[in-house]
Amino acid sequence: MTRVVAQGTFDLLHPGHVHYLEDAAAYGDELHAIVARRTNVTHKPAPILCAEQRRDMVAALDAVDEAHLGHPEDVFVPIERLDPDVIVLGFDQHHDEADIADALAERGIDCRVERASARDPRYDDELLSSGDIVDRIVERRGPDRDDARDGRR
Numbered sequence: 639m640t641r642v643v644a645q646g647t648f649d650l651l652h653p654g655h656v657h658y659l660e661d662a663a664a665y666g667d668e669l670h671a672i673v674a675r676r677t678n679v680t681h682k683p684a685p686i687l688c689a690e691q692r693r694d695m696v697a698a699l700d701a702v703d704e705a706h707l708g709h710p711e712d713v714f715v716p717i718e719r720l721d722p723d724v725i726v727l728g729f730d731q732h733h734d735e736a737d738i739a740d741a742l743a744e745r746g747i748d749c750r751v752e753r754a755s756a757r758d759p760r761y762d763d764e765l766l767s768s769g770d771i772v773d774r775i776v777e778r779r780g781p782d783r784d785d786a787r788d789g790r791r
């Protein structure tokens with residue numbers, strides 16, 4: 639049984655996330671997704687949604703066998719617990735394969751590191767970035783929005 643791990647923030651889910659997780663799942667028999675804690679997302683604006691909601695949405699995807707809240711402090715705690723055969727990084731994830739491989743070796747974890755492919759937009763108006771989705775929401779529903787939702791939540 640080949641166990642695969644994928645990870646990410648997974649704030650506002652989009653087809654790019656689905657592609658990544660399906661790509662990762664193809665590396666083995668069982669895919670575990672680790673959902674980043676807000677405090678560990680320091681390389682970009684913090685996610686809008688809480689970790690539990692982001693975990694639940696990832697868990698609902700067919701490609702994912704189990705989704706886990708990431709460890710608040712040590713990103714290798716879930717890795718040591720799951721003991722995966724493969725860790726698949728996202729196509730643009732800010733982690734270096736060699737650094738991860740070295741960290742795994744230091745911990746005596748026998749696991750290879752792969753990188754998933756990108757999903758390119760299929761439709762003119764497709765948004766394949768959680769951040770871009772947030773930006774569009776602000777643009778269309780923000781304080782100086784033109785399609786005001788008067789009186790509604």
Ligand SMILES: Cc1cc2nc3c(=O)[nH]c(=O)nc-3n(C[C@H](O)[C@H](O)[C@H](O)COP(=O)(O)O)c2cc1C
Nearest residue numbers: 645646647674675678679708709712713716731733
């Ligand atoms: C091997 C690995 C294990 C990770 N484990 C955790 C974790 O336990 N807790 C956590 O908050 N984030 C964890 N992360 C996620 C990172 O914290 C980082 O925020 C995440 O990779 C965000 O990537 P993104 O910008 O693609 O969403 C892990 C990342 C990797 C590569």
Ligand SMILES: Nc1ncnc2c1ncn2[C@@H]1O[C@H](COP(=O)(O)OP(=O)(O)OP(=O)(O)O)[C@@H](O)[C@H]1O
Nearest residue numbers: 646647648654658728729730756757766767768769
């Ligand atoms: N278009 C895409 N194609 C393939 N993988 C993607 C795509 N978009 C995101 N991913 C992957 O999904 C994982 C989680 O990404 P993340 O949660 O950072 O979402 P994001 O949409 O990339 O966020 P943002 O664009 O706001 O940084 C990462 O490993 C990332 O590489």
